[in-house]
Amino acid sequence: MAWSKAHKSQTREAIVTAAAELFTRLGYERVGINDVMAAAGLTRGAFYAHFVSKSALYAEAISVAAVRAKNRVLQGASVAPSASDIAERYLSRERADGGNDCCPLAFLATDIYQRDEQVRHAYAHVFKGFVRNIARADSRDEQSDVALQAAVLMVGGLAVARALTDDPMSDRIMEVCKQAIANLPDH
Amino acid sequence: MAWSKAHKSQTREAIVTAAAELFTRLGYERVGINDVMAAAGLTRGAFYAHFVSKSALYAEAISVAAVRAKNRVLQGASVAPSASDIAERYLSRERADGGNDCCPLAFLATDIYQRDEQVRHAYAHVFKGFVRNIARADSRDEQSDVALQAAVLMVGGLAVARALTDDPMSDRIMEVCKQAIANLPDH
DNA sequence: GTCTATATGCCGATAGAC
DNA sequence: GTCTATCGGCATATAGAC
Numbered sequence: 001m002a003w004s005k006a007h008k009s010q011t012r013e014a015i016v017t018a019a020a021e022l023f024t025r026l027g028y029e030r031v032g033i034n035d036v037m038a039a040a041g042l043t044r045g046a047f048y049a050h051f052v053s054k055s056a057l058y059a060e061a062i063s064v065a066a067v068r069a070k071n072r073v074l075q076g077a078s079v080a081p082s083a084s085d086i087a088e089r090y091l092s093r094e095r096a097d098g099g100n101d102c103c104p105l106a107f108l109a110t111d112i113y114q115r116d117e118q119v120r121h122a123y124a125h126v127f128k129g130f131v132r133n134i135a136r137a138d139s140r141d142e143q144s145d146v147a148l149q150a151a152v153l154m155v156g157g158l159a160v161a162r163a164l165t166d167d168p169m170s171d172r173i174m175e176v177c178k179q180a181i182a183n184l185p186d187h
Numbered sequence: 188m189a190w191s192k193a194h195k196s197q198t199r200e201a202i203v204t205a206a207a208e209l210f211t212r213l214g215y216e217r218v219g220i221n222d223v224m225a226a227a228g229l230t231r232g233a234f235y236a237h238f239v240s241k242s243a244l245y246a247e248a249i250s251v252a253a254v255r256a257k258n259r260v261l262q263g264a265s266v267a268p269s270a271s272d273i274a275e276r277y278l279s280r281e282r283a284d285g286g287n288d289c290c291p292l293a294f295l296a297t298d299i300y301q302r303d304e305q306v307r308h309a310y311a312h313v314f315k316g317f318v319r320n321i322a323r324a325d326s327r328d329e330q331s332d333v334a335l336q337a338a339v340l341m342v343g344g345l346a347v348a349r350a351l352t353d354d355p356m357s358d359r360i361m362e363v364c365k366q367a368i369a370n371l372p373d374h
Numbered sequence: 375g376t377c378t379a380t381a382t383g384c385c386g387a388t389a390g391a392c
Numbered sequence: 393g394t395c396t397a398t399c400g401g402c403a404t405a406t407a408g409a410c
Contacts, residue, residue, distance in 0.1 A: 008375075027301055029216040032403065045406090046376045054404070098300075105347075110297040112350040113285075114214055124354045127347065148360060149340075149367040156343010160292075160314065163299040167311045173335060180336040185370070195393075219385065232388090233394045241386065 012050045014040040019057050020065035024102045028058055028111055055115065059122040065104040066126040070133070072101040083138045083150050087181045090154050091174040096161045105130060106158035127151070138186075146184045153177045199237045201227040206244050207252035211289045215245055215298055242302065246309040252291040253313040257320075259288040270325045270337050274368045277341050278361040283348045292317060293345035314338070325373075333371045340364045 018039035022031045033047050033054055051057045073089050074081070081089075095102060105127055112123045134154075135147035157177030164170040205226035209218045220234050220241055238244045260276050261268065268276075282289060292314055299310045321341075322334035344364030351357040 004375085011375080027216075027298065030301060033405085034403085042375095043377060044404090045378070048405070049375055107297055109346045109350050110294055111214065113352060114217060117353070120350070120353060124351050124356070127351065128356070145363045145366065148356075148363045152343045152347055152360060152364055152367075153336075153339060155347060156339045159296045159346065160339055160342060163296050163307070164311050164314065165300060166304070166307060169311070169315070169335075173339060176332045176335045177339055179332065180339075180367075180371070183372070184367070191393085198393080220387085221385085229393095230395060231386090232396070235387070236393055 008050075011040070011042070011046075015042070015047070015050055016057070016060050016064050017068075019061035020068060020104075021100050023058060023061050024065045024069075024104045024107050025098050025100070027108065028115070033057075055119060058115065059118045062104050062108065062119065062122045062126060065101070066129070068101040069103040073103075081137055083134045083147070083184075084178070084182045086134060086137055087150065087154055087178050091157055091161070091178055093171060093174070096158060096165055096170065096174065098162065103155070103158060105155045107162065109155065109159055127155075130155075140186075146186060149184055150181045153181050195237075198227070198229070198233075202229070202234070202237055203244070203247050203251050204255075206248035207255060207291075208287050210245060210248050211252045211256075211291045211294050212285050212287070214295065215302070220244075242306060245302065246305045249291045249295065249306065249309045249313060252289070253316070255288040256290040260290075268324055270321045270334070270371075271365070271369045273321060273324055274337065274341055274365050278344055278348070278365055280358060280361070283345060283352055283357065283361065285349065290342070290345060292342045294349065296342065296346055314342075317342075327373075333373060336371055337368045340368050 015036060019031075019036045022036055022039060034044050036057070037044055037047055047057075051060075073086065077085060077089060090103070098107065104123070108123070112120055131147050131151045132142050134150050135142045135144045138144075138147070140147055154177065157173055161170045161173045164173070202223060206218075206223045209223055209226060221231050223244070224231055224234055234244075238247075260273065260282075264272060264276060277290070285294065291310070295310070299307055318334050318338045319329050321337050322329045322331045325331075325334070327334055341364065344360055348357045348360045351360065
């Protein structure tokens with residue numbers, strides 16, 4: 001039935017969306033299947049009608065979280081933002097403290113190594129898309145070293161700033177990372 | 188008794204050393220008290236004679252792991268290494284894959300936000316020491332923006348390189364981060 | 375497809391013998 | 393101080409009613 005199929009895919013989407021927010025904000029191990037399903041308005045038992053394992057959900061959630069984070073960063077930005085424009089929006093206190101649509105690249109970085117190949121592949125795919133967007137923002141080659149350096153300064157800067165979130169140095173880190181990106185060659 | 192005191196502090200040190208290696212390599216949640224005690228040649232029950240909680244051990248382990256990682260990075264380096272010399276040793280495939288004495292700054296970064304104040308404070312303290320050492324290596328002011336940028340490029344670069352460890356881009360990331368550090372102002 | 379109930383196992387932390 | 397045994401809780405995953 002068409003109706004039933006639509007309903008199932010809608011439910012599935014609600015689960016992934018809830019997972020994207022929870023995993024990114026709290027990390028893989030601190031979020032149970034119960035938490036995800038409750039956030040989606042369901043109970044534990046229904047989970048395995050949609051996903052074969054928690055890990056499979058994680059891989060999908062990383063991709064969805066990345067799309068949501070990208071939309072949030074670019075929301076209200078100029079039509080053709082530069083890499084520095086992106087950094088200005090990406091490296092912000094609001095993002096470091098972690099609202100609902102946070103960047104999985106920065107918030108899950110050190111967790112990925114511990115996961116299975118599917119999850120690591122999803123993370124790598126998202127990272128490459130991030131680098132590509134930065135390269136395009138400055139009309140660079142997609143393999144540009146500078147875009148890669150800017151990506152590390154954004155992801156690393158946000159990750160460290162979040163870890164030091166209750167310390168005055170946290171804001172300074174984000175500021176000097178923006179400067180470093182602005183000072184990269186060919187500007 | 189002196190003998191008993193010496194024995195206790197020796198045992199305690201063995202626990203912290205084992206914890207430093209295990210936590211840094213596998214993360215906080217993937218390591219149980221059982222694992223730490225077994226690695227130290229003891230059993231679960233003895234743990235609480237030395238520490239009030241797993242979290243308290245974690246805070247101490249982060250500091251010890253940092254000292255061990257520092258010794259490992261500087262081992263065989265020149266007497267007065269520059270920041271670029273440090274980066275050259277810090278950003279290496281061997282380190283990204285994670286031997287026994289890995290850098291807790293890079294490997295635990297995204298986990299710290301989830302922990303209690305004691306743990307976050309230990310991480311912040313280690314990070315500040317790292318920045319100070321980089322600043323001194325290039326005879327800079329300890330509050331130098333450049334030292335902070337170099338620190339983020341090292342920690343962020345290694346963290347991302349490890350996450351992408353089975354991808355060809357992983358090595359490139361470490362190389363371009365070394366270049367970015369070498370190209371920072373005032374060289 | 376979703377529910378409740380449960381199998382199975384690991385965790386941090388504690389109690390008490392030695 | 394270290395051991396064995398255990399408490400209480402929560403995890404992933406599964407079974408079966410509806």
